[in-house]
Amino acid sequence: xxxxxxxxxxxxxxxxxxxxxxxxxxxxxxxxxxxxxxxxxxxxxxxxxxxxxxxxxxxxxxxxxxxxxxxxxxxxxxxxxxxxxxxxxxxxxxxxxxxxxxxxxxxxxxxxxxxxxxxxxxxxxxxxxxxxxxxxxxxxxxxxxxxxxxxxxxxxxxxxxxxxxxxxxxxxxxxxxxxxxxxxxxxxxxxxxxxxxxxxxxxxxxxxxxxxxxxxxxxxxxxxxxxxxxxxxxxxxxxxxxxxxxxxxxxxxxxxxxxxxxxxxxxxxxxxxxxxxxxxxxxxxxxxxxxxxxxxxxxxxxxxxxxxxxxxxxxxxxxxxxxxxxxxxxxxxxxxxxxxxxxxxxxxxxxxxxxxxxxxxxxxxxxxxxxxxxxxxxxxxxxxxxxxxxxxxxxxxxx
Numbered sequence: 097x098x099x100x101x102x103x104x105x106x107x108x109x110x111x112x113x114x115x116x117x118x119x120x121x122x123x124x125x126x127x128x129x130x131x132x133x134x135x136x137x138x139x140x141x142x143x144x145x146x147x148x149x150x151x152x153x154x155x156x157x158x159x160x161x162x163x164x165x166x167x168x169x170x171x172x173x174x175x176x177x178x179x180x181x182x183x184x185x186x187x188x189x190x191x192x193x194x195x196x197x198x199x200x201x202x203x204x205x206x207x208x209x210x211x212x213x214x215x216x217x218x219x220x221x222x223x224x225x226x227x228x229x230x231x232x233x234x235x236x237x238x239x240x241x242x243x244x245x246x247x248x249x250x251x252x253x254x255x256x257x258x259x260x261x262x263x264x265x266x267x268x269x270x271x272x273x274x275x276x277x278x279x280x281x282x283x284x285x286x287x288x289x290x291x292x293x294x295x296x297x298x299x300x301x302x303x304x305x306x307x308x309x310x311x312x313x314x315x316x317x318x319x320x321x322x323x324x325x326x327x328x329x330x331x332x333x334x335x336x337x338x339x340x341x342x343x344x345x346x347x348x349x350x351x352x353x354x355x356x357x358x359x360x361x362x363x364x365x366x367x368x369x370x371x372x373x374x375x376x377x378x379x380x381x382x383x384x385x386x387x388x389x390x391x392x393x394x395x396x397x398x399x400x401x402x403x404x405x406x407x408x409x410x411x412x413x414x415x416x417x418x419x420x421x422x423x424x425x426x427x428x429x430x431x432x433x434x435x436x437x438x439x440x441x442x443x444x445x446x447x448x449x450x451x452x453x454x455x456x457x458x459x460x461x462x463x464x465x466x467x468x469x470x471x472x473x474x475x476x477x478x479x480x481x482x483x484x485x486x487x488x489x490x491x492x493x494x495x
Contacts, residue, residue: 104164104221107213111225112165115210116158122209123153126202133201136194141293141304143360152181153202160206160232167224169231178236179243186247187310188303195244199236203229263325263336269376277372278338281325282348285382287332287390288312289362294330305330308359315355332386334379342369345400352398362396364389384408391493393438410490420491423484426471436464437476438489445476 103110115122127150130137140149155177163169178199185195207229214222258275265272266281293304309328316324316335325336337343348367356363366385370378381401388407389399401408410420427434436454440461443449447465451458465476474481474488 104167104225106210106218106221107215111210111221112161115161115164115206118209119154119157119161122205123150123157126153126205129201129205130198134194134198136190137198139297139300139303140188140190141291141296141300141307143293144303144307148181148184152177156199156202156236157206160203160229163228163232164210164225167228169228169235172235172239175235175239179239182240182243183247184310186244187251188306192241192244195240196237199240200233203233203236259323259325263327266325266336266372266375267327267334267379269373278340280339280342280369280371281375281378282337282339282343282367282369283375283378283382284316284335284337284348284352284365284367285332285379285386286312286335286352286363286365287386288328288330288359289396290330291359291361308361311358311360312355312363315351315358319351334382336375339369349398356396364394364396365398367398367400388493392490393442407490407493410487411493417491420484420488423474423488424472424492427468430467430471433464433468433471436461437468437485440465440476441482441486441489 103112105111127145130149131145132138137145137149159170159174182195186192207226210225211222262272262275262277265275266277288308291304291308294301294308296304309330312328313324313326316326316337320337320339322338324338327333328335352363352365352367364386366382366389368378368382385399385401385404385408388404388411392404392407394404411417424434424437427437436450439453440447440450443453447458447461451461454461469475474485476482476485
């Protein structure tokens with residue numbers, strides 16, 4: 097028999113503090129074993145293994161140590177992080193059996209560590225801890241499996257299908273059948289950069305891409321207070337945020353910045369707020385603005401028509417457009433001159449700043465600018481020519 101007021105011990109050492117002190121090292125061993133023995137975990141991006149997976153392993157081990165210290169299993173609310181993790185794995189396509197195996201594997205490794213060196217005199221304490229282990233496993237299995245299956249049901253639910261049908265109707269400019277629309281929609285067109293993990297093996301790249309999209313959607317859902325209408329793939333897409341009044345522009349800009357930060361990729365977006373009937377035109381215009389912002393070398397972030405107004409107008413089809421683009425045709429085949437020209441203009445004709453950006457000597461910039469003038473007849477230092485050069489660069493983006 098054991099006394100309730102004494103700590104559970106093995107080989108003369110209290111087990112709870114012993115286990116807590118070894119959580120970091122033991123979690124590394126568990127993660128390494130997961131990657132080695134479970135293919136589903138080997139396919140996950142290294143960032144996720146070192147971050148989310150390692151964190152949940154350590155959290156579970158500390159729950160085990162707490163149960164041993166309190167000599168009672170944790171309450172149901174203690175497993176919320178495991179539930180959230182299971183839902184994320186469901187969205188990433190990790191099989192449920194692999195997740196449950198991972199938890200059993202980690203628990204077994206904890207048990208091996210704490211039971212090591214135990215003798216006959218430790219049997220009562222080992223028996224009590226074994227009962228706590230079984231209780232922990234039962235709670236974990238229930239929480240993880242329940243959250244995983246709930247996430248899968250949501251992914252396949254009629255509500256999920258209904259959102260897709262509603263978005264399809266809005267994009268087509270058709271009245272939705274049996275669905276209520278929001279008074280307004282913030283229409284966001286976005287382009288997602290590639291995460292470093294997407295450059296790995298195909299299976300790992302696919303997981304990294306899904307994870308990137310999931311993180312972007314989570315930020316957007318939180319902003320809207322409900323699941324947003326979205327058509328996203330690994331390169332970007334369109335999102336409709338239901339709103340009752342136009343969001344403040346700084347709030348939308350912060351939203352895009354947060355989404356980029358959470359996804360770990362550069363994100364270029366355009367946004368406008370319209371009534372349901374205006375969604376198709378807003379989507380088309382947003383896509384044009386994003387393309388224009390990227391082609392003209394603007395940094396990632398959120399843009400509206402006012403931010404690219406002149407460039408947008410200059411790229412509209414007109415008889416003058418080919419003529420403008422042709423002004424810089426003599427630079428075709430000379431990419432170093434065209435790149436120098438763009439950089440020179442971006443740095444307000446500052447030769448030293450341009451040289452620093454290009455990693456060349458300022459005299460090289462002077463030589464290239466002279467060559468540009470000789471080939472095109474246009475001198476950036478002449479105000480009238482500068483306007484034509486800017487217009488010609490924008491016109492070339494319309495090709």
